[in-house]
Amino acid sequence: MNIFEDAGRYTLLMRRVLVFPDRWKMFFRQFPKELEKLGLQSLPIVIIISIFIGAIMTIQTKLNTENPLLPTYSTGLVTRDTLLLEFSSTILCLILAGKIGSNIASEIGTMRITEQIDALEIMGVNSANYLILPKIAAFVFTMPFLVIFSMAVGLFGGYLVGVFSDVITTADYLLGIQYAFIPYYVLYSLVKSLVFAFIISSVAAYYGYYASGGALDVGKASTNAVVNSSILILFFNLLITNLMLN
Amino acid sequence: MIEVKNVNKSFDGNHVLKNVSAIFEDGKTNMIIGASGSGKTVLMKSIIGLHRIDSGKIEYDGRNLPDMRMKDIRILRREVGMLFQGSALFDSMTVLENVMYPLEMFSKADKTEMEERARYCLKHVDLKEKSYNLAPSEISGGMQKRVAIARAIALQPKYLFCDEPNSGLDPKTSLIIDRLIHDITVEFNITTIINSHDMNSVMEIGENIIFINKGIKAWQGNKNDIFHVDNKDLNDFVFASELYKKVKHTNS
Known part of the structure; x- marks a missing residue:
């Protein structure tokens, strides 16, 4: 299938998804479940990755900027800006594209091949809206919190390097992460995360919704969802960065 | 009553119907029979509207499905119940929640009334109360079929579609499911269409049988007529086993 056919089908699917639910009661029953599944259950991986990356980034930045001309606070500053600008939004979303994308694509794909989606359609339910909208809404709603959480935990990871090693002093690190802080970077990161959250959930839902065949095809749908949403994330990262930072 | 008129359907140049x-x-168990790949599933899916036909008419009591907009099709589908080959129960819900689901989506009744209706439907298909709070994966295939029937009749449909209702079931359970479908059809005066290649079902509940062969309607009749038909394709299909050859010989 070519890219234009995929884009067309994706657009048509989104037209069915992004409408008011048949029954708000059913939407609000699904929404908290999705918040828990897509948001809360992602917290452990966000914590683990952010704390380690924060720590590693601090060590590497320090080792690569061993220059008496550079101020001592520069390690904290670079760590903070890298976390804010790129890691906690883009890299975190690329990782979550694997976790959340495969989860959504395989769940909806399994419903497709076991005829559960056909059953919804036969009942007269807008299956795309009923199944996909709560997932997109929940993930887009959760993502900014995950990003802010990742920033905080990542910075804490760098702080731990100061506490448990002699790579950097905690005083230098704390000064660095506060120095020349630009709040706009947080806004930029949050805007990116919202777009990426929509891409991850909608692209994964698209591949799951149009899965056909058997278990093997659900696996393929999951893989396609992860690969294509990752490519789209990188593309939109470039686009948004150009628009907001250039 | 559902009337199908001159329906044609192709897939990538392959003329299937x-x-x-x-x-x-109405009030009859209408069966579509035919060998695998004959087009019977395509016919059923076309009647339900899961496939868009190339030409022809599919009239639900005078309402032509191919002319309808998606919104109207959705409204029509609220009058339709369907029993899928694999039951298609929602595995994130319990048995009771599965049956309550269409009521929650489309009825204005309160929760107690919905639960009462769901319990009534489950009772009607002879499902024991202790299984109501189990997940579909925790009950047997036969029980899953019963739950699927209960879900299909929850909204008191005018039309009931059954796709291979006996697939994967033992002969005794198949018979029970067949009789259940027949009884419900008669009791609620539903237009029931069953897609099957199970000859036991055909002989048990085939009140109006349509034989599809290579995309063409090759024969129409009932379970009594089938013994006296001079159609080679039909005879080869229905009386393929030694047992049925003997049954035919005895009957004719």
Whole structure:
């Protein structure tokens, strides 16, 4: 299938998804479940990755900027800006594209091949809206919190390097992460995360919704969802960065 | 009543349904039979609207499905119940929640009334109360079929579609499911269409049988007529086993 056919089908699917639910009661029953599944259950991986990356980034930045001309606070500053600008939004979303994308694509794909989606359609339910909208809404709603959480935990990871090693002093690190802080970077990161959250959930839902065949095809749908949403994330990262930072 | 008139359907140049016309009557178990790949599933999916036909008419009591907009099709589908081959129960819900689901989506009743209706439907299909709070994966295939029937009749449909209702079931359970479908059809005066290649079902509940062969309606009749038909394709299909050859010999 070519890219234009995929884009067309994706657009048509989104037209069915992004409408008011048949029954708000059913939407609000699904929404908290999705918040828990897509948001809360992602917290452990966000914590683990952010704390380690924060720590590693601090060590590497320090080792690569061993220059008496550079101020001592520069390690904290670079760590903070890298976390804010790129890691906690883009890299975190690329990782979550694997976790959340495969989860959504395989769940909806399994419903497709076991005829559960056909059953919804036969009942007269807008299956795309009923199944996909709560997932997109929940993930887009959760993502900014995950990003802010990742920033905080990542910075804490760098702080731990100061506490448990002699790579950097905690005083230098704390000064660095506060120095020349630009709040706009947080806004930029949050805007990116919202777009990426929509891409991850909608692209994964698209591949799951149009899965056909058997278990093997659900696996393929999951893989396609992860690969294509990752490519789209990188593309939109470039686009948004150009628009907001250039 | 559902009337199919001159229906044609192709997939990538492969002409699957060729000018098929048939009438499916109220209060009767209408069966579509045919060998694998004959086009019977395509016919059923076309009647339900899961496939868009190339030409022809599919009239639900005078309402032509191919002319309808998606919104109207959704409204029509609220009058339709369907029993899928694999039951298609929602595995994130319990048995009771599965049956309550269409009521929650479309009825204005309060929760107690919905639960009462769901319990009534489950009782009607002879499902024990202790299984109501189990997940579909925790009950047997036969029980899953019963739950699927209960879900299909929860909104008191005018039309009931059954796709291979006996697939994967033992002969005794198959018989129970067949009788259940027949009894419900008669009791609620539903237009029931069953897609099957199970000859036991055909002999048990085939009140109006349509035989599809290579995309063409090759024969129409009932379970009594089938013994006296001079159609080689039909005889080869229905009386393929030694047992049925003997049954035919005895009957004719």
